[in-house]
Amino acid sequence: MDYKDTGLIFAGNIYMAPIVDGLATDFAGPINVSRLEMTPPQPESVDRTSFQRDTYGQVLDSVNLPGEAPRMAMDFDSLPSGLLADALAGTSEAYTSSVQSVTGEAVTLAEGVWQKLPYPNVDVSTITVTLESDGTTVLTRGTDYEVESASGLIRALSANGAAAVTIDFDTVETSGQKIRGATEISKKRQIIMDGKNLVTGKNAVVTIFSASFSATQALDLMAREFITGTLEGTMTTPEGKGSPYEILMQE
Known part of the structure; x- marks a missing residue:
């Protein structure tokens, strides 16, 4: 493959599905996401330090061991009932009142x-x-x-x-969605971004196979701007996959 220097700015349709019994269910979307941030795993460095006369204090060997797991964060202002429930660490259910x-x-x-x-x-x-x-x-x-x-x-x-x-x-008689706040702290989700690199115009697909999310930001329901939900959590590698996420970029 020939090297070609290019920049990267993504635009993408984000879809998210609950994971039940290890399988992604129904995907909601496209979700208007202003931040989809991945943090690489933070390794723990173990060093062997020299106490020998001529190299005293220098590092003889160094090994990076697995430390903090890879994490991701997502900000979104698409807030139908299901996503609002996610942003409030809650659950959503249909209701009907006779x-x-x-x-x-x-x-x-x-x-x-x-x-x-x-x-x-x-x-x-x-x-x-x-x-x-x-x-x-x-x-x-x-x-x-x-x-x-x-x-x-x-x-x-x-x-x-x-x-x-x-x-x-x-x-x-009324019907709609009922949100029960603060009833589901941890949410396991699969995320797909159907995207495009705006620099090259080429398509790209990002798949986060499994992430355990929590709502991490307060939600101001009386804000004078569009309300934004934030989910942050750890990405995990499910059985049968070799990584927690992958990015497929068209050339």
Whole structure:
């Protein structure tokens, strides 16, 4: 092979899959990754030092033994539920909530503070708030009280609404993804980068066969820029492979 001096800047589509029972499952992607960093193994140097007269203090032999394992780090701002769960050291699962009907829920409303209804996703078109004192006076939403329908919070807006009441309402049927934070500290993943060297225009494929990740950075959910998740971990060499990762570069 002839040597040809060239630079390297990668652009790539990143795909990542959980490893279950030693096998990669479904790949998510392409993921917008701003950092895919590999750190080579950090060897431990063992030296044999001379105590002889003419070479005292010099190194006679030196051997590098395996030390810290090869590591990798990845920053990404693609955050659908599964990747958000990874960034929060959590798990993601599908959820469905059916319609619930609530009758005669006793609540004491107050101005300036919120009370939690027994269910979120309130269908505000069905809510009726009645003064408990006479059992007949119905309060007016938007004048006497207000409701945060998604979270199921309610509070009084007037002195008339700041009272003991009973509440009737239905919820709306919803479905989506539930993220349980801080429930999965270690995540084993396989990563593929379908990439290109922007300098040469040639294709390149990077495969990290197995990496044991952990979320390592705090996530500011109220940040005024796109939220970025960070995973860092150790790359391992699975059975049948001769290295933890490989890079195939087209010439």
